[in-house]
Amino acid sequence: MVSRVRFGIIGTGGIANTHAAALAGLADDAELVACCDVAPERVAAFSERWGVRGQFDSARAMLDAGGLDVVCVCTPHPLHAEPLVLAAERGIHGVVEKPLTSTLEDADRVLEASTKHGTLLTVMAQRRWFPAAQRIRQAIDSGSLGPSLLLGESVCEMWRDAAYYARDAWRGRWDTEGGGVLMNQAPHNIDFLLWYMGPPREIFGYWGNLNHPFVEIEDNAVAVIRFASGGLGILKGTVSMRPERRIHGVTLVGDSGATVSLDCWQVQDAGRRVATGPWDVGSNDVWTLADGSEQRPIVHQEAVAYGSGGLPNFHAHQLRDVIGAIRESRPPAVTGVDGRRVVAVIQGVYESGRTGRPVTLTD
Numbered sequence: 001m002v003s004r005v006r007f008g009i010i011g012t013g014g015i016a017n018t019h020a021a022a023l024a025g026l027a028d029d030a031e032l033v034a035c036c037d038v039a040p041e042r043v044a045a046f047s048e049r050w051g052v053r054g055q056f057d058s059a060r061a062m063l064d065a066g067g068l069d070v071v072c073v074c075t076p077h078p079l080h081a082e083p084l085v086l087a088a089e090r091g092i093h094g095v096v097e098k099p100l101t102s103t104l105e106d107a108d109r110v111l112e113a114s115t116k117h118g119t120l121l122t123v124m125a126q127r128r129w130f131p132a133a134q135r136i137r138q139a140i141d142s143g144s145l146g147p148s149l150l151l152g153e154s155v156c157e158m159w160r161d162a163a164y165y166a167r168d169a170w171r172g173r174w175d176t177e178g179g180g181v182l183m184n185q186a187p188h189n190i191d192f193l194l195w196y197m198g199p200p201r202e203i204f205g206y207w208g209n210l211n212h213p214f215v216e217i218e219d220n221a222v223a224v225i226r227f228a229s230g231g232l233g234i235l236k237g238t239v240s241m242r243p244e245r246r247i248h249g250v251t252l253v254g255d256s257g258a259t260v261s262l263d264c265w266q267v268q269d270a271g272r273r274v275a276t277g278p279w280d281v282g283s284n285d286v287w288t289l290a291d292g293s294e295q296r297p298i299v300h301q302e303a304v305a306y307g308s309g310g311l312p313n314f315h316a317h318q319l320r321d322v323i324g325a326i327r328e329s330r331p332p333a334v335t336g337v338d339g340r341r342v343v344a345v346i347q348g349v350y351e352s353g354r355t356g357r358p359v360t361l362t363d
């Protein structure tokens with residue numbers, strides 16, 4: 001029998017429960033053996049809820065105790081890099097919540113450590129496993145949109161109120177959140193844009209805090225992008241739209257003229273806990289491929305009915321890929337380089353907005 005991959009979780013707040021639920025759903029292949037948090041009451045409640053044996057008050061203590069193959073880093077953004085580097089130095093693989101890090105310097109530190117120590121690194125981008133997202137990937141790969149993509153639009157259309165920012169002390173501040181809508185809410189749709197369009201080469205953007213005076217960080221941002229392929233892109237992030245619309249959306253135009261979209265909608269299903277399933281689904285609201293019979297779009301109702309496809313949530317799809325990557329000694333579906341590109345876009349918009357100039361992006 002192949003032994004189960006042993007996971008530890010760093011930061012036992014909200015999203016950590018989604019990781020724990022995912023691992024419970026993968027129990028034949030994975031076990032959650034340890035967790036840590038700087039808040040003792042959180043780590044105690046989390047351990048009890050998920051039956052975790054090892055409880056620690058710091059990442060270093062947990063990593064030094066040994067007995068781990070992978071850690072899932074679920075801390076606020078500026079605190080992603082340190083535990084990933086410590087894990088890599090101990091030969092432990094790293095799964096990190098989005099975005100990879102809050103700065104490019106930290107991203108480079110993390111990539112360097114994982115390369116040096118030969119450890120796997122992946123950034124959560126669980127929405128890539130939405131059937132509607134996979135359908136677009138297949139359409140691109142099969143050439144149905146033409147030899148290349150001309151245009152890509154990426155939007156995050158959300159609402160966040162004062163109560164949201166008051167929930168945790170780290171939210172809404174540059175030093176503890178690392179940024180606003182781009183850093184926290186938009187990484188998923190930025191990842192989609194880059195996954196489909198390829199590496200970005202130049203970005204120009206504006207950002208500001210327009211109607212959330214109770215926080216420091218930006219609540220709205222817009223940018224234009226030029227890709228290595230020659231394609232062009234538009235990026236929009238807002239937490240000022242009520243009701244929310246496409247919480248993450250991407251529209252792509254191929255040089256055949258065909259256009260496809262991925263639209264992630266919040267599922268208004270009161271009472272459903274995050275830990276027990278997806279809270280949004282992805283549909284293809286625009287789908288104009290000439291060969292429609294070959295590439296069927298996913299409509300909203302179909303996506304809702306799919307749920308998370310027999311697993312507890314979409315994090316489980318990505319963690320299943322991580323387990324496969326470790327066992328097969330192959331790269332994970334979402335790589336550290338993918339994660340760094342998202343950070344480069346976010347920081348590129350910030351720098352461009354500050355200087356009024358386009359920013360060159362490199363891998």
Ligand SMILES: NC(=O)c1ccc[n+]([C@@H]2O[C@H](COP(=O)([O-])OP(=O)(O)OC[C@H]3O[C@@H](n4cnc5c(N)ncnc54)[C@H](O)[C@@H]3O)[C@@H](O)[C@H]2O)c1
Nearest residue numbers: 011012013014015037038039074075076077097098124168
């Ligand atoms: N993939 C997704 O869809 C998704 C959804 C929500 C949040 N997230 C990401 O998850 C991360 C955490 O967000 P959250 O909403 O769970 O935040 P949270 O505040 O609920 O949880 C963060 C936890 O980290 C702990 N922590 C802080 N510093 C620590 C340290 N040095 N060592 C150990 N623990 C520490 C805190 O005490 C807290 O319990 C962020 O990167 C966020 O962007 C991702």
